[in-house]
Amino acid sequence: MTGLREYLDGPHKAARDVVREGLAAHTELLDAGLRLPRDEYRDEVLALLREMSAEAARGFPKEYGGQGDLGGFLAGFETLAFGDLSLMVKAGVQFGLFAGAILHLGTTRHHEAYLADAVEGRLLGCFAMTETGHGSNVQALGTTATYDPATGEFVVHTPTPAARKDYIGNAARHGRMAAVFAQLVVGGESHGVHCLLVPIRDEDGEPLPGVTLTDCGPKLGLNGVDNGRIVFDQVRVPREALLDRYAQVDADGNYQSDIENPDRRFFTMLGTLVQGRVSVGGAAINASKVALAIAIRYADGRRQFGAPGSAEETLLLDYRMHQRRLLPLLARTYALHFAQADLVAEFVRIFGGDAEAGDHDRRALEAQAAGTKAVGTWHATETIQQCREACGGAGYLAENRLAALKSDTDVFTTFEGDNTVLLQLVAKGLLTGYRESFGKLDPLGTARFIAAQAVEIAVEKTALRTMVERLRDAVPNRADVTDPDAGLRDDAYHAGLLRFREEHMLAGVARRLKGGIDAGDEPFEVFNRCQDHVIAAGRAHVDRVVLEAFQTAVQAAPAGAVRDRLKELYDLHALATIEADRAWYLEHGRLSGPRSKAITALVNELCGQVRPHAVALTEAFGVPGAAVEVPMVVPSQHE
């Protein structure tokens, strides 16, 4: 379909194409995980990482080997998901996390000493945050970095087995240095989690004294990445090892930070994680494209059963059920593609400019990244699973690549932030915003709320009542029984439903939280009682944002075939989303039974409309050929 791929590629087409060419030139990596023993696979991934580092480093400042092109960097990175995902994840560890920590948390001293080497793949590093006992709750990490004024050094230590650094990429084999997150103790006082650069291996690859490195061993997937464990036994590093952009320790052991509030300081530092979340979400969406390109081509060639007496069996993709399984997921992949493009643009606006972005903008971006990551990665898990099943036994064979896609992407739902925790973050941000609009703002309390999962949120009753009334006016017509089909393909109708749902859920959560607190219940218990409601509200918000991103993309698309196809896909996505949550709309009087059934019928009809274009719609993703030309879709195999 002329023009569709260009439209999807958007402003960073060049960066995407460079990565596509790189992947096309190295198709040997696609089956390296099957051909090679684990350590050799890891080494081959490393060799390619170094070869492609010039492109991957695109996002770094020019003075340190980069091109200062943040948007191209992110677009190129997510395009890596069209190839072997170990390479993508290893690049994420090296360039996104390790070099990113140096760039964002360090100062000129660190940039000059390490950045060029990190960006060009000479200095391989780890991002040593997660511990055996602490994943999502980073504030509770056990590793300590204690300042010793006698020597002017920090002593990095693992005080308990639970404080062991775990699942750390590059730790088992290749990493020479680690960005270590630890409780900073200065003058006997703990200042919370900070990041220090700690050498872990010498030039020969041997662990340095006091550093114990072990291999996490085989994993479900991503076996080209050398995840390992790090234990520190009183390891000494100079004072300058502290990445000191947001907090400094002077030679005499005086701690200083421009951000006075410890929670706010912590979350500012953690904000560097946002790039990782943007990247993982994008990679997940792109991995879904690969799986759909494979499964839809297979379904467009494979025949099974058919009309009795007919000479030929029926193509799988002509079955209603097969369309139902794959095409709404294709539509949602498009929706998420556009939502991700919006996120990248916003990321570039916030982090790519010269001016430091304000707290509010950064928080909003963090929530958007968290939400897109959660929904995008769950989408990948669901989509690749459906694709595997839709290809039957053939889909189970490694040679057809769905196995690797499934296994490699599976961890995306829990790394760079567990999805349920991320959706809580989204919802809490919204509740805070809610409160900012309607109640009295207490900045300290707000930060504490987000930080510690506290639930002292309180929406004034009057504000709540205003909100509910405003909602009542905004919702679509309830008298839909008279004509169940009316307006079902109307953008404003879809957006209205999703907005109503989001706002109603948030108001409901706020009311439950306030009610519990008012009744004197223990805040954590109050929160926990409606945790599922909180997470559902976060999800409702993301669904609405994704829907609107797709709407905007359709409106901005070139008139003609491109826009027509996108509008069809958009309608399918919108109605399938409403259909999936129709229980909620029915419960809340926003859909009648007949209208709900009409939506299901229309989803079926739209599947049929999209079907003739399905293969072309996957071709527009521009996945390099070798990644999708698997044995089961080579036509000669089936004749």
Next chain:
Amino acid sequence: MTGLREYLDGPHKAARDVVREGLAAHTELLDAGLRLPRDEYRDEVLALLREMSAEAARGFPKEYGGQGDLGGFLAGFETLAFGDLSLMVKAGVQFGLFAGAILHLGTTRHHEAYLADAVEGRLLGCFAMTETGHGSNVQALGTTATYDPATGEFVVHTPTPAARKDYIGNAARHGRMAAVFAQLVVGGESHGVHCLLVPIRDEDGEPLPGVTLTDCGPKLGLNGVDNGRIVFDQVRVPREALLDRYAQVDADGNYQSDIENPDRRFFTMLGTLVQGRVSVGGAAINASKVALAIAIRYADGRRQFGAPGSAEETLLLDYRMHQRRLLPLLARTYALHFAQADLVAEFVRIFGGDAEAGDHDRRALEAQAAGTKAVGTWHATETIQQCREACGGAGYLAENRLAALKSDTDVFTTFEGDNTVLLQLVAKGLLTGYRESFGKLDPLGTARFIAAQAVEIAVEKTALRTMVERLRDAVPNRADVTDPDAGLRDDAYHAGLLRFREEHMLAGVARRLKGGIDAGDEPFEVFNRCQDHVIAAGRAHVDRVVLEAFQTAVQAAPAGAVRDRLKELYDLHALATIEADRAWYLEHGRLSGPRSKAITALVNELCGQVRPHAVALTEAFGVPGAAVEVPMVVPSQHE
């Protein structure tokens, strides 16, 4: 919980315990797939298969090395899923499929020649049904077996690439003989698919002349099973190679069968597959138990976040969302356990007795097996996925075993019959039953309907009207708005809702099919338009059967703690099932909005009630220790 494990083990406790002991004695197999190269792993699985063959063969007649205990055989087989799943699948191929084909499709001649060797693991065999071009549609297989009266032989041949036998267990390395499904051609006339025994390797393991064997290579999981491909080039076997229980060819080339109708003959022969489906469903349910035992123990020991200011973080399993993710799946696992026990009992009744069961009973059993297999295997995929995510990064490491459970069980949803095809089979059986009750029965047409996915089903309008009226009386009270909580834990209420749904959906499908046919539309098109509806109706039926199995099991349980715990789990299962389909009940006026919300609240409350017993409820499964005592749940790792 005293007595619960015994109650779950039921009448075949001894057979289960023998397999448990065997697995406990061979824990080295649990990580063989990680330790060993693929071929060595396969050989280790084979060695254990032979060692355990005495038990696995329990279900065969005594004169051929078995014990004639069909129920114990099936219970023991599903217990194998507590260990390495490659061993379970390889046992299924060897004993269930290969030896099963000889037993069920062959006659005394075949039994005497091969059965003892097959049952004792000396003669390793394949079940060569699936082809590259044909999986579910077995009737369309391309392989031919042509009788040559000049030599008194059958010539087995692969005429096209699509007719290559594919994904065949035991074919890549160990199999010496294959039960080959082929179009039987006698005197120039094709008589449809029959099964023949064809030697494929000599004593040294070399392929025999005319037989080309290749390896399917690495798979997503089950890499201890040597799946391969078989191509036959005019391979000659004696006339006696035909498994001739249901059809015979004499030396002169006269074909004879007591079952005149070719479709009925075909489906009678295919009925031998029912044991495979019973087994896979049971294995999937047991694999779910292992995953839940791991994830629930992990969640009962792992702490993360918690109330601000409290000394200790909160156990994962005390979070509402974590309970929501795992405990309804625990409840459904119990439900499926009891449904599976019922299925095994019915299987023993039909196949274990001396008398040949009637067509009607066999068809009903086939539908029950197909439905339980579909729902049980999808349940396993969903459950193991949730368990993996609930264990975060730790769940992704191979050492914690969820990775293998996920990868190994994944193919269950599509092998031994693709789940969507199986649910269609269920629904079609019900539509036939429907028609038998209400309309005029045409046996030939009925067989054709099931056979060829034809849709000439027609329910008399009057019969339909009667049905609808009968339903109206049976459904629960619609005036539930006045007291949304009333009777929510009442068994009869749950069963009434599920029955109403099932019958309403079947009636709806029947009406749509009839309407389309009456309007003169092409039958296949009519069927395809409501394929999703057909499959949903099949699912609704299975859900109801599973629910009622759990009800019966609770009623029959020992009074006291066992029954109390089961009743709680049952309520959770029943209400979570209704909640999952509440959109449908709302659409059809069977739930009011307030009552629907009350159900969601009650599911949450029941999760809290089950939570204190959750670990004990997984211990009652009796999974051998090594399978669940993975590093992440050893407490010392976390302190």
